Amino acid sequence: MSIRAVAAGAVVLVAAVAVSFSGQPSARAEQGPPPRTLPSLKAWTPGGAGFSLGAHARVWYDKDALRDTATDFALALRSFTGNDVVAQEGSSGGSGDITLGTGLLPDAPETPEAYRISIGETLELRGADIAGAFYATSSALQLLRQRPAIPGGTVTDWPQYRERSLMLDVGREFMPVDMLRAQIRRMGYLKLNLLHLHLSDSFGFRLDSDRHPEIAAAQHYSKQDIRDLVAYAARYQVEIMPEVDFPGHMNGILAAHPDLKLRSANGRVSDAAIDIANPRSYDLMRDILEEFLPLFPGRYWHLGADEFLLDGTRVASFDEYPQIGEYARATYGPQAQPVDAFLGLINWGADIVRAHGKRPRVWNDGLHTDAGTLTIGSDIVIDYWSRAGIPQLPLPFFGIARSPSDLIAAGHEVRNASFTPTYYVAGGPTAAGNVPPPIAYQIWDPTLFVDGTRLTPEQNTHNLGSGLFVWCDDPTVRTPDRIAASITMPLQVTAQQTWGPPQAGSYLEFSALADAVGEPAA
Incomplete structure (x- = not known):
């Protein structure tokens, strides 16, 4: 075009202690700042043990439809951490491992792109469907690129627009x-x-x-x-x-x-x-x-x-x-x-x-x-x-x-x-x-x-x-x-x-976040 230069996602309150990235602190904010991704996360509930990727971590996936996502995720983790990360079929990981699955997410709108990340000694990624599970891996990659340990808590996220x-x-x-x-x-x-x-x-x-x-x-x-x-x-x-x-x-x-x-x-x-x-x-x-x-x-x-x-x-x-x-x-x-x-x-x-x-x-x-x-x-x-x-x-x-x-x-x-x-x-x-x-x-x-x-x-x-x-x-x-x-x-x-909202702070903060999450692995 030579002269030319969603449904709205439902906003839900997932918990009284949730920290949205509009900058409002919770009573447990002393555990550290909430995790940040691009685009920014909808909701964060802090608490519990944090996660560090194991030197010989496994990405456990619970169905064959997640094989490609788990394999690509493991390769990306290996490329920027140097850890020995491989994908493996199964559903129960140990400390330093990551699990990947799909299922009902009661705290999110009904969209296959919604996901939840439960951060503890094991990192649990769960999508409402395959798309949501994939987006959970994208967010997890960004989080682990910014710092080797993620504070304990739960992320709930979904798109505003289809x-x-x-x-x-x-x-x-x-x-x-x-x-x-x-x-x-x-x-x-x-x-x-x-x-x-x-x-x-x-x-x-x-x-x-x-x-x-x-x-x-x-x-x-x-x-x-x-x-x-x-x-x-x-x-x-x-x-x-x-x-x-x-x-x-x-x-x-x-x-x-x-x-x-x-x-x-x-x-x-x-x-x-x-x-x-x-x-x-x-x-x-x-x-x-x-x-x-x-x-x-x-x-x-x-x-x-x-x-x-x-x-x-x-x-x-x-x-x-x-x-x-x-x-x-x-x-x-x-x-x-x-x-x-x-x-x-x-x-x-x-x-x-x-x-x-x-x-x-x-x-x-x-x-x-x-x-x-x-x-x-x-x-x-x-x-x-x-x-x-x-x-x-x-x-x-x-x-x-x-x-x-x-x-x-x-x-x-x-x-x-x-x-x-x-x-x-x-x-x-x-x-x-x-x-x-x-x-x-x-x-x-x-x-x-x-x-x-x-x-x-x-x-x-x-x-x-x-x-x-x-x-x-x-x-x-x-x-x-x-x-x-x-x-x-x-x-x-x-x-x-x-x-969709919330925004990731001022533009200067957003630009710094963009630098921190970097580009995807080739």
Whole structure:
């Protein structure tokens, strides 16, 4: 997107002696400061003996489904402690050992991502499900990296938002598989759970196509690359969500199909937009969807649907394309407006996505107030980045796009993808809008949207969460390695704000904590 820079978790009181990290001490605080992780923990009850990792420690796991998590956890512990740590099936550990299991957590909301850490002579990690058990290991790794002994007590933790994401614009700048794997490891360490891959844009379609080999860029991912990446991400409790953007941002595809490019009445040709009045355009788009939907086993497919009439820096009007209005009236009735052809395309693509057992998603900017006679399916998730709408100047802070509250009232779930501060743009003039991490940490949370409106608690139950959206408007400016280094702190801030309160102190304290927990093991 060239011009773009959850349910709320129930808050419970686990015990009268609990110390939340808002800084309120308990009567037993003399045992030492509460343990600190990134993102910060929801609740801590101090007491009892502390834990030190044994020189020949075992990570005991009580079911085969935890084997990978236990094995990876043991390897990570060995890498930074030097201790002889191995994973072993079983359920009862001794002093200096760690146990890993799943089961009911009565002091936490009902989410599979909740977990509890009981700290004593044995470190007991328990998740509500596999995801929670994995997050317990992430927290335990961070705690043991900061100090060799953890004070006795009980941690109870859970996320506020269902989605805590990272989006990478690999359509404009190809990012090698090893770089993607490194970001997945980061995500698992920070309890982020959705990797959104923007797979097609100005500089390429990044998937190897059997049906249309002509559309694949020179640098692309093979189908086996994707299968391996999906499996790798699953070990870190990360779901991969693909996006192939229709009907705009299709430069990489349309370069091989110039006959399908959108042409105005005066002969102006768009390199980015496909002609949605041409039936053959739907044949090409259907082929792409049908080929790649089965490749990704996750719950979602992102249809894009943003900036359809944006051509370079110029924003066009539907009036310039009379064939679109004619198609809309012929397809949806004499009262149809030109925008109905666009809305109908979203519903058409959404039907194909649903037929493959997935849930469709789109960006929000093409959904205008009081525009069109059609409505899009209420099950479509809206990623809300801009209050602008086409046609008009694309200024994301105000405009004619439907508001977040209006979309929620219409039955949609949303993700807060605000142009500021969730966007990190690597290259191009829009990079000037990147918000410094201290500001994002101090003034923003996922209830605050790009137009300055804030959701009510009830509305926020329909907010899936937020993420960091990395756009590569000018792919010549930064290499993938430089991008990875540059997003280190923005990604840590994203993890904190989407996991939810309490915050980890001031930004200076948060920054020091980020240094202390470090990066995950390779």
